[in-house]
Amino acid sequence: MKKSVEQAVTIESVGMSQREFLTLYLLYTLSEKSNYPRAIHQDLKNRFSGKIHSYDYLCKICNQLAESRHLDLYTDKGRNYYKITEKGKELFTWYKSNFKERMTEVKLVIDRFMFDLTGSGNNPPMKHELPEEFRSYFSKIISVKDLVRYITLNTAQLRTKIYMGEVGEILKSNFGWIASNGYLYDLAHEMEENGLLIGRWESEKRTKRYLRITEEGRYHYKQIADSAAYQVREIQKYLDSVLSFLEEKNSITT
Numbered sequence: 001m002k003k004s005v006e007q008a009v010t011i012e013s014v015g016m017s018q019r020e021f022l023t024l025y026l027l028y029t030l031s032e033k034s035n036y037p038r039a040i041h042q043d044l045k046n047r048f049s050g051k052i053h054s055y056d057y058l059c060k061i062c063n064q065l066a067e068s069r070h071l072d073l074y075t076d077k078g079r080n081y082y083k084i085t086e087k088g089k090e091l092f093t094w095y096k097s098n099f100k101e102r103m104t105e106v107k108l109v110i111d112r113f114m115f116d117l118t119g120s121g122n123n124p125p126m127k128h129e130l131p132e133e134f135r136s137y138f139s140k141i142i143s144v145k146d147l148v149r150y151i152t153l154n155t156a157q158l159r160t161k162i163y164m165g166e167v168g169e170i171l172k173s174n175f176g177w178i179a180s181n182g183y184l185y186d187l188a189h190e191m192e193e194n195g196l197l198i199g200r201w202e203s204e205k206r207t208k209r210y211l212r213i214t215e216e217g218r219y220h221y222k223q224i225a226d227s228a229a230y231q232v233r234e235i236q237k238y239l240d241s242v243l244s245f246l247e248e249k250n251s252i253t254t
Helices: 018-030 037-047 053-066 084-120 133-140 142-156 164-175 181-193 215-247
Strands: 071-076 079-084 197-201 209-213
Touching: 018 037, 018 053, 018 079, 018 084, 018 215, 037 053, 037 079, 053 079, 071 164, 079 084, 079 215, 084 164, 084 215, 142 164, 142 181, 142 197, 142 209, 164 181, 181 197, 181 209, 197 215, 209 215
Parallel strands: none
Antiparallel strands: 071 079, 197 209
């Protein structure tokens, strides 16, 4: 079994293009006070230190927002400043309505996985499942494969036998999210082929396949759990950061 390669989570991988993210950040920070691009760029680097942000691209977005009248450009003591307009405030409100609910709902699921993986952080109570309209977004920002493999092997270590229907119920009841039955069974087949699980049919009708963990599965379990924890932690950090300024009270009336 090949070792998983950890990949840094980017702004794009949490469902926002770089342009959308910079637009959102500019509207947010300029709602507090007028400022000039170099200072905005430094604040951005301090707040999102895990990613290199292009100063030239930030200036380009500033100019585009000024051209579209979402920002006003003025000069003070030889330095160009930007301030948000009423049109810009309306756009920021639009961003809030389009991103905040989705990210909040997804973060509840992410927080539950983080608690299960590490025993730390919040473990939000299950009030409802992740809404259907946000499930494709969840699958986009995280490796569903790693999460399901982790839960499957973790469960298999505690029981003499499992079947994938049980894994689906655990995902649903403990985390508020579930992969499709087809995906669960395809992944179980793949895990058998890779030697992580071994299975047998309950009967000749082949309606239910019981699985148990192998020594190979036990050996690779920590690697799979560590990979899942790394991804969940990185996603959690970005969602926390973006939600923090979507939720902060500022001069924009919502």
